[in-house]
Amino acid sequence: MTVVLKLGGSVVTRKGEPETVDEEALDRAVRAVAAVAPDDLVLVHGGGSFGHPAAEHHGVSRSDGTHDAVAVCDVHRAMVRLSEAVVTRLHGAGVRALPVRPLSAGARDAAGDLSLWPGSVETMLAAGFTPVLHGDVVADVDRGATVVSGDELVAALSADLSAERVGLCSAVPGVLDDAGEVVPRIERFEQVADVLGGSESTDVTGGMAAKVRTLLELGVPASIFGLDELGAFLSGETPGTLVEA
């Protein structure tokens, strides 16, 4: 059973402090993964205070690209530094983690659609490793190179690997309603459109509205939960908000 788990950039890094790992949060996440990792676990993490400042500095986003190779490598290396921190801690906890770089395994066509080759991830899983992907830059036929978010990778991996469960470990305990309570289940976007800003919201930052819309299209049960519930999710429970169309 393949499980795709994303550790949010805001969970594993200190937002606002450039290139700073949240050591305590990352250690908790790593301990949870080491304790109850399913057989076929694919990890993805976001950019947090590593990728986002570098991408902003160079004016690169999912829609705005650059043909400057130095800028591309600058953003990529920032994300590799975070990935190395995550992978090294996983090794320390006995998890056989291997990095997969979206810049090498992915690309965008002229329509901006992402191709992500699943071959290395599949083979790593078959050989007993735990692949670790991350938000990154990818070559883009028309725009040079553009950003690929962790959420976009989760969607691509979920489809390509026929994942049975998807988890997004975020800085909040789930999708919250007007009263600040976790919405236990979302089957249609309209259920939460009011509280998330509506389906017309131009949410380009990977915020909650975009996450929910992406997850509703997966065709796979997806949970959004906080770090406190990561162990429960990995044990097979559905903490936080379950998103399933």
Next chain:
Amino acid sequence: MTVVLKLGGSVVTRKGEPETVDEEALDRAVRAVAAVAPDDLVLVHGGGSFGHPAAEHHGVSRSDGTHDAVAVCDVHRAMVRLSEAVVTRLHGAGVRALPVRPLSAGARDAAGDLSLWPGSVETMLAAGFTPVLHGDVVADVDRGATVVSGDELVAALSADLSAERVGLCSAVPGVLDDAGEVVPRIERFEQVADVLGGSESTDVTGGMAAKVRTLLELGVPASIFGLDELGAFLSGETPGTLVEA
């Protein structure tokens, strides 16, 4: 016109000196690439004094794998350090180089056959970048992770990209005959079997016999030449030894 050029590990590093770039040789190679790079140039480099000691230390080769993720990352990082040195110098010379990691873009099946996804390389070329690959470790279904050589990558890229020319810039000026003279053209292995050690030679280190056999199978004209002739090769000439079945 797509050209695949391999810079030998023995050209760009000092063999015998652990993780030491041959600065002068690398600078010469980079200047040649910057001066006369064809439109669609794909670069590959070998491991030299970076990859080989790390792989030997962990007992990993093309046939002997490891399931130890720390060992895999140790070999991979050694090659990434060399790749970063190459890419950074290319940037300094104005070449829009981007790294492609075989660990992310490749894998071996149960028969040991290599799959290398050409999508990122193709998209980088289409967007005007120069992809840089390197000898590496790749996930291997049965053996955990095994070494992939620069020569093996050249063969895979040549086929996948329908390359029109292949060049191997090596520490020698070509395939040498008994008298130490460059053999100008090889069409069948038997022509050079005596001097290269015969077709039964168990050449697992990527030596000249294995290179010639691999190049004869490409179906593309391939040249083996020394650093002095790199500019000539990139200009469209066929210096050194031309290998074409």
